[in-house]
Amino acid sequence: VMLVAVNEAWVRVRDADGAILLERILQPGESYILPRSERPATLRAGASSNVFFMVNGETYGPAGSNGAVVSNVALSADSLTERYARVDPDAGAQSAEAVRVAEAALEQSLDQLSD
Numbered sequence: 001v002m003l004v005a006v007n008e009a010w011v012r013v014r015d016a017d018g019a020i021l022l023e024r025i026l027q028p029g030e031s032y033i034l035p036r037s038e039r040p041a042t043l044r045a046g047a048s049s050n051v052f053f054m055v056n057g058e059t060y061g062p063a064g065s066n067g068a069v070v071s072n073v074a075l076s077a078d079s080l081t082e083r084y085a086r087v088d089p090d091a092g093a094q095s096a097e098a099v100r101v102a103e104a105a106l107e108q109s110l111d112q113l114s115d
Helices: 077-083 093-114
Strands: 002-005 009-014 020-026 031-033 042-045 051-055 058-060 070-074
Touching: 002 009, 002 093, 020 031, 031 093, 051 077, 051 093, 058 077, 058 093, 070 077
Parallel strands: none
Antiparallel strands: 002 031, 002 051, 009 020, 009 042, 042 070, 051 058
């Protein structure tokens, strides 16, 4: 599971025990790959319409509506694919950008693994 920001968004990711894994403003085009865990981390995000998720090579989201804060979003593949719709890149500029950014971040991550 990877978080992807299409515009600035404040995010806090906590592991299942409550420890903060990430807390900062993600910049446009920035991503964060969640560490594998048996119990899902959770997300709290401001400007949540700018936060998307990549799950198994597909982009889902956004995490919330324009200007909204979301809390306690379970960051497991099953939960995200049940809660959010897969992004249609033809649905508008933000959707197309979310897919573009997510695919670029995934490609960069795969390149780093192969180095």
